[in-house]
Amino acid sequence: MNRIMTVAVAGAALAMGVATEAVAQAKPDVLVKQRQAAMTLIGKYWGPIAGMASGKVPYNAEAVSRNATYLENLSQMPWDGFHESTRGEKSRALPEAYSQKAKFDEIADRMQAEIAKLGAAARAKSEAGVKAQFGAVGKTCGGCHDSFRAK
Amino acid sequence: MAPVAPAAPAPVGKPAPAAQAVGAPLTDPAARRGEYIASAAGCLGCHTEAKDKAVAYAGGRALKTPFGTFYGPNITPHPAAGIGKWSEVDFARALREGLRPDGAHYFPAFPYPSFARISEADLRDLWAYLRALPPSARQNQAHDLGFAFNLRFLVRFWKWLYFTPGRFTPDPKRNATVNRGDYLVNVLGHCGECHTPRNFLGGPKRARHLAGTPKGKSDGGVSNLTPTNLKKWDDAELTGFLQSGMTADGDVTGERMGEVVSNTTSRLSAQDLASMIAYLRALPPIADAP
Known part of the structure; x- marks a missing residue:
């Protein structure tokens, strides 16, 4: 029985290994498209939150909660798209996004952490919490765009 | 000289930053x-x-x-x-x-x-x-x-x-809106301090007034504000951007301009924003820097 389990686990591990490693890395141009797609969707779900948090649109706690949760997932997606292989691809990413990897990663981590706080406040239906956190998220977006994206 | 009429401040939906919450209301x-x-x-x-x-x-x-x-x-x-x-x-x-x-x-x-x-x-x-x-x-x-x-x-x-x-002297060949925009952009807003490129002595390159700076070694450059670039945006998009720091797609501007939006442009009246846009649209188009 134990042996069967061992074989089964090893087989499953092997299968997973195949799933993640044996498949070739996506092509650089596709990686760029994918990270841009994640960014585009971040914009899509961020826009309404920004409108509501700044009082331009009536506040809708349900919509904010849904969007912030989407953002929490989306905020994790762009980063592996900045793979070394994409360095020469045409995009607005500045060379520093690759040459200052530590700083880049630090901002990306901070952005995810700030969005996670936004998500928590949004799901707790705390309008004040969302409004307080909204600026911190915007700052991490803007800070990164200043340092790592061409105009 | 007759001052350019200041437009009435209009409240904008943006909450004031913590730093602004000082003292009693101004009487x-x-x-x-x-x-x-x-x-x-x-x-x-x-x-x-x-x-x-x-x-x-x-x-x-x-x-x-x-x-x-x-x-x-x-x-x-x-x-x-x-x-x-x-x-x-x-x-x-x-x-x-x-x-x-x-x-x-x-x-x-x-x-x-x-x-x-x-x-x-x-x-x-x-x-x-x-x-x-x-x-x-x-x-x-x-x-x-x-x-x-x-x-x-x-x-x-x-x-x-x-x-x-x-x-500042209003140009009689232009209408009052464009003149007001000129005053807001060039005098109070000092937009050219960043949007006009500088030479090695830090002097403005006047032939490229408000034409932005190219992507530099350590920064992403500054946008061209002349019609070459601005024609890609309609008035509503520009107004929305100046009020929110964000495009209609939810793309967030860089932190430096974001600060200008929260401290300045989001606090200006709709009329003043319209004047600034009218002035920028009336500028001679200058090609982006290579």
Whole structure:
């Protein structure tokens, strides 16, 4: 029985290994498209939150909660798209996004952490919490765009 | 000279940053008008530390430039740490001539080449507003500049090359809206301080007025504000961007412009934003820098 389990686990591990490693890395141009797609969707779900948090649109706690949760997932997606292989691809990413990897990663981590706080406040239906956190998220977006994206 | 009529400040939906929540509401109408002028001129950005709960206008903001780092001074009416001992004449001289009360030259990191042309009425109102601020004892910090650029007396030479005092004069060939926009963009807004490229001495390249800077070695460049680039945006998109710092797609602008949006453009009346846009659209188109 134990042996069967061992074989089964090893087989499953092997299968997973195949799933993640044996498949070739996506092509650089596709990686760029994918990270841009994640960014585009971040914009899509961020826009309404920004409108509501700044009082331009009536506040809708349900919509904010849904969007912030989407953002929490989306905020994790762009980063592996900045793979070394994409360095020469045409995009607005500045060379520093690759040459200052530590700083880049630090901002990306901070952005995810700030969005996670936004998500928590949004799901707790705390309008004040969302409004307080909204600026911190915007700052991490803007800070990164200043340092790592061409105009 | 007849001042360009200041438009009535319109409340914008954006909540004021923590730094702005100071003192009692302004009762003096001149100070209230001055508050709007201070927003239009973006004084807060350089004269307030970049941290949570910083005291508004108490100075400390680092402005990094190729010549070194400048620190915005305290402009609250504190007698020792701020400008409490100044007279209105001192204030006018600072803005109009780029001179300290003791006669020394200000480095042009303080955008007096733009502010010099402010209208009399706006200058008086701005002074009234600064006088009404709660005094802060926050001490100023010395600038940290590279050699030669730290020699204040050399600024005299720079001014001889690049600084022309004088008042803003509306161009009679243009309508009042475009003239108002010119005043907001070039005098109060000092947009060209970043959106006009500079030469190696830090002087503006006037032939490329507001044409932006190319992607640099360590930054992403600055947008071209002439119709070459702006024609890609309609008025509603531009207005929305200036009010929110974001495109309709939810794309967030960089932090530097984001700050300008929150301190300045989001606080301007719809009419003033429309004037700025009308002025920019009337500029001669200049091709993007290569």
